[in-house]
Amino acid sequence: MSVDAQASSGIPPLVEPGPELTVEEIERYSRHLTLAQVGETGQRRLTNARVLVIGAGGLGAPVLHYLAAAGVGTIGIVDDDRVSVSNLQRQVLHGVEDVGDLKTESAARALVRLNPLVAVQQHPVRLNAQNARDIVAGYDLVLDGADNFGTRYLVSDACALAGIPCVWGSILRFEGRVSVFWSGRGPTYRDLHPEPPPAGEVPSCAEGGVLGMLPGTIGSIMAAEAVKLVTGIGEPLLGRLLLHDALAMTWRELRVVADPAAPPVTEVSDGVTRADGPGVCERGSGAAAQSGAGPDAAGAMVEARELAEMLDRRAAGSAEFALVDVREEWERRLVSIPGAIPVALDALLDRGIEALPAEARGVPVVLHCKSGGRSGRALTRLQPDFANREETVRHLDGGVLAWVRDVAPHLPEY
CATH class of the missing domain: 3.40.50.720 (NAD(P)-binding Rossmann-like Domain)
Known part of the structure; x- marks a missing residue:
């Protein structure tokens, strides 16, 4: 049997x-x-x-x-x-x-x-x-x-x-x-x-x-x-x-059927590795590789340690910008970056720059979320609104997770 x-x-x-x-x-x-x-x-x-x-x-x-x-x-x-x-x-x-x-x-x-x-x-x-x-x-x-x-x-x-x-x-x-x-x-x-x-x-x-x-x-x-x-x-x-x-x-x-016309796999990679071309899924730690922030996203990212220096300069009066947190309220209760302004993601996606509060107007803006996905979406939505302005809009590469890892390891992850 x-x-x-x-x-x-x-x-x-x-x-x-x-x-x-x-x-x-x-x-x-x-x-x-x-x-x-x-x-x-x-x-x-x-x-x-x-x-x-x-x-x-x-x-x-x-x-x-x-x-x-x-x-x-x-x-x-x-x-x-x-x-x-x-x-x-x-x-x-x-x-x-x-x-x-x-x-x-x-x-x-x-x-x-x-x-x-x-x-x-x-x-x-x-x-x-x-x-x-x-x-x-x-x-x-x-x-x-x-x-x-x-x-x-x-x-x-x-x-x-x-x-x-x-x-x-x-x-x-x-x-x-x-x-x-x-x-x-x-x-x-x-x-x-x-x-x-x-x-x-x-x-x-x-x-x-x-x-x-x-x-x-x-x-x-x-x-x-x-x-x-x-x-x-x-x-x-x-x-x-x-x-x-x-x-x-x-x-x-x-x-699910195998594609008979597909070239064979010839190497191991985290991208498309068939013999007909280079990889297109190169894995990156930043949100540009995973968030849909668009082709300009890589140049519109802020590293966690860079953000920490920016916050220090802002506290000393030598820099001016707004740090915008697009996460949910319960997430901010677990861990937050000091000096961030909460703004609902849905509001940003719906109304763009008009959803930013007064303290985030007329200054450069840095967006952040947990890992970069949501802030990347907000970045894509806001980039056209900032196209003809002197101010810039960027977002935090890796989000709060990167902040905890690289700047504030004493804070909890979630």
Whole structure:
């Protein structure tokens, strides 16, 4: 029966069975052994598998938990971030006692507590074009829970070059998506998104928010797809995109096909890396790369340390400008840059320069938000209004997050 189940998908198991299970393993994984589709052979495949998880955050938390519980023998974790209080709303792998620690370390501790029989390999680095291929090459399967387009393209390219599948998930607000990409057997992430969407069209979770329970739903599906691929059972989401709306509590499925005319991936990059041209999704830390602030945005940005010097000069009476905060009131209550003037983003987008209060008229203006996305939109709206004025309008590159990181590390992130 196990052989028939494996043959149903037409995709053989990814991993050969490992050694015979110990008595401890038989007891721990008995519910899997009871499933005819998995059985002892399937469990031995799981214990012999090497699975890499990109991100130990919202999606990574449930993915890692369930992979460890299922007995995946070696689990790799890629993440260079540290646990913050704002993570705890959805990243249930971490706790209050882990705040400030590397997410890879916190996650590794949690997995060992759950299942000391698994081996955890930490990669506390940011995935980039130089390291992605080497890291991915050591694993049988990758689960991509990245929160940005640049990393998703990196993972897709590295998996394509390694010839291994990638289980991909994405979440934002109340919606989640899951699919399986596998170059040579089906579509890749580049077939779903040949190029990144227009800058500013898709906000990050930090800007757009996310329902705390949604990562659990999507992450659990990703883990289930991983188990199916490792053991060779069921019908994986290869060529299928599963869409979930948690508000409406609905599920939809779309077909995704590989583009037969697309040139092959020849290198790993965070941009478009096909043989027909240079990358167009170069990842940057500033809002110009992610906020839709337009072609002039790069020259209209202020670095955090530069802003600190400007504020010092303003306090000494040798500079004059208005710092405008377009965030929500609750965000300002958590952390604010001294001397900022609150102005509603919607008002700026609707009325332009007319929405600025009197103290922000007739002087240069620096806009800011949390990470640069919203202030970039405000900048785009205000630039035509400032075109024929002596005053300039710019915005803070990286927003409050950059201010906390580079100028005021004693302040909390959120």
